[in-house]
Amino acid sequence: AQKITQTQPGMFVQEKEAVTLDCTYDTSDPSYGLFWYKQPSSGEMIFLIYQGSYDQQNATEGRYSLNFQKARKSANLVISASQLGDSAMYFCAMRDPLGGGSYIPTFGRGTSLIVHP
Amino acid sequence: GAGVSQSPSNKVTEKGKDVELRCDPISGHTALYWYRQRLGQGLEFLIYFQGNSAPDKSGLPSDRFSAERTGESVSTLTIQRTQQEDSAVYLCASGASVTNYGYTFGSGTRLTVV
Numbered sequence: 001a002q003k004i005t006q007t008q009p010g011m012f013v014q015e016k017e018a019v020t021l022d023c024t025y026d027t028s029d030p031s032y033g034l035f036w037y038k039q040p041s042s043g044e045m046i047f048l049i050y051q052g053s054y055d056q057q058n059a060t061e062g063r064y065s066l067n068f069q070k071a072r073k074s075a076n077l078v079i080s081a082s083q084l085g086d087s088a089m090y091f092c093a094m095r096d097p098l099g100g101g102s103y104i105p106t107f108g109r110g111t112s113l114i115v116h117p
Numbered sequence: 118g119a120g121v122s123q124s125p126s127n128k129v130t131e132k133g134k135d136v137e138l139r140c141d142p143i144s145g146h147t148a149l150y151w152y153r154q155r156l157g158q159g160l161e162f163l164i165y166f167q168g169n170s171a172p173d174k175s176g177l178p179s180d181r182f183s184a185e186r187t188g189e190s191v192s193t194l195t196i197q198r199t200q201q202e203d204s205a206v207y208l209c210a211s212g213a214s215v216t217n218y219g220y221t222f223g224s225g226t227r228l229t230v231v
Contacts, residue, residue, distance in 0.1 A: 035219055043206060043227075047219030091159060104150065104173065105210075105220060107160040 003027065004094050004108035011113050013082045020067065021077040021111045023092030032096035034075040035105065036066070040088040048090075051075055082115045089113075119143075123209050123223035130199055130230055138194040138226045142211030149186055150220065151194050152208045153178075160208065166192060199230045 005024045013019040025034065036048040051059045051066045059066040067076040079086055092108045122141040130136050142149050151163040162176035166186040177183070181199075186192035196203055206227050212220035 037219070037222075044224055045208065045210070045222035047221070050219060093160075103148070104162055104165050104176075106162065107152075109159040 003096075003106045004092050006092055006108035006111050008111045009109075011111055013079075013113065013115055015084060015115055015117050016081055018078060018080045019082055019113065021079070021090050021092075021113065022074070023076055023108060024072070024074045025092075025094045026073060027094065027096045029096045032094055034066070034068070035093040035095070036064070036075075036077045037091045037093060037107075038086075038088045039091060039110070045091075049077070079113075084115050084117060087113060087115045121209055121211050121221050121223035123207075123226050125226055126224060127227045128229070130228070132201060132230055133198055135195065135197045136199055136228065138196075138207050138228070140192045140194070140209030140211075140223060142190075142192070142209070143221055145189070146211035146213065146221070147189055148212050148220070149189075149192050150210045151184060151192070152210065153205045154208055154225070155205045163194070163207075196228075199228075201230045204228055204230045 003026050008022055032053045034051045038046045038048055049059050049061045049064045049066055051068050058068050063080045065078045067078055089110045089112050091110045093105045095103050095105045097103055124139045147168045149166040152160040153163055154160050164177055164184045165173040181197045184194045206225040208222055208225045210220040210222045
């Protein structure tokens with residue numbers, strides 16, 4: 001069963017505007033972590049932001065913020081003031097403990113973001 | 118080194134040949150992961166090493182795939198008798214097993230089987 005769902009294969013946004021990338025997840029464990037990564041055309045995976053399941057506040061890192069709605073099991077990434085350099089693939093990932101204590105991040109299929117000038 | 122190093126960056130091989138991919142994690146990172154990313158797809162988990170524990174091989178797609186890691190150092194992913202469907206980018210990541218700071222990825226090895 002897929003644990004991470006990113007329903008938007010592609011998104012477009014005007015430069016300087018905000019954009020929200022959706023991510024929903026599925027886990028029965030109360031302790032888990034959620035990550036967002038950016039993958040530009042160069043292929044590198046760049047860590048953006050982390051949200052722990054017990055964190056009381058939504059995570060923020062510069063222009064990135066995470067709209068964490070625990071009851072709905074969603075962890076949407078909000079990018080404010082989009083820049084042309086934000087054009088990339090964005091992956092949501094979840095780490096939850098599996099049997100035996102393994103912590104293996106599971107990734108969604110990704111959302112392609114294109115920022116228009 | 119400062120980051121996760123993978124080699125080679127590109128590999129073209131003939132169908133049926135064996136290939137070996139290398140990952141040099143960040144020093145001190147106990148967890149090491151291998152993922153496969155096919156063109157336009159997400160990351161597919163292959164194998165996970167945590168310290169000196171037995172690796173989690175649950176993601177390996179077939180017995181042609183194997184991986185080793187000595188302690189908390191270099192890891193090698195071996196694909197025997199390569200097939201065209203093995204063509205993908207193979208990504209390695211390292212980090213603390215439970216971390217709030219994400220996992221650091223290497224630049225990947227782009228494998229093309231012809």
